[in-house]
Amino acid sequence: MVAASISSSLKYLLRKPYTRQVPRIDKPFKTPVTRGSHVLDMLKCTGCSMCQQVCPANAIDMVTADGDYQQNPRKRFPRIDLHKCTFCGLCVEYCPFNALSMTTATGYELFTVDKSTLLRQPVELKLLPNASITITKTYFTLPYSKSYQQGPGDKEVS
Template sequence: MGSVSGMLRALASGSKHLAIKRFTLRYPEQKLKFVGDGYQFDPKDGVGIVGYRGRHILYHDKCTGCQLCSIACEGIAEAISMVKVDKQYKQNKKGIMPQIDYGKCVFCGLCVDACPFYALFMTDDYELAAYTKEHLIYTPDQLAVKPKYQGTYEIKIDELGAYHDE
């Protein structure tokens, strides 16, 4: 008798999910749409501004080469190294800027928190696939490129769970 009631409970549990829309996206044809900018930090207020933690973006005209991002990353992932740049910027006397190895990065956002000059932010660009480890190392020039893609699907959450519109 116990096995029959167990089967009935399993069928009831499975049948209630038939009416719920599927959550799975058919990537890469369907992609997420993130609301707002990526993760940022406001050093004046000392708080993080909510956002998706994806690929970094570096504003060359704001970076002073202070190396605080690299120091913040040092004990965590050691993904940021400072490299010499060809072009000189008046605020950057040392001529160095961060280079990020996404093979090591854990996307913690501490580098963004450490930057007092608003030069480093995290975008909502999450497509970082590469064929070799060397292609995961983003130079300061590559970090300056803004994300091109804005997704098409927004995640919604209600009492039934998470879903997206088609």
């Protein structure tokens, strides 16, 4: 019994280790509508927090940034935690000023060993990577909803 376990241990001890390279050399397949890393146009952002409100993963919070931005007097901009982000694109879709867009940079390009680098500050989000695309409003169709005014008679607002 002891001899069998020793021979089994020696067999694996003398074997060469097996290591698979991660990430792999070949890049993943991407489509024209691949959603990846975010890009923020700080000159368009008004700090309305709409992106934060629609994020289903709570990956966006608003922080202050240094600089002179006339359209954003409170200097509040989105900070995105890519570790929480599901890359659904709702923040881009609901941004009323088209300040947020997404690139084709996916997991292969965003690979990191340090988790703290996945928290993207507004200054880091404004840097435009190579091969960026903007997800336009034509990729999503929002359901039609009727709004009603609160009060006597509940009149429909068009």
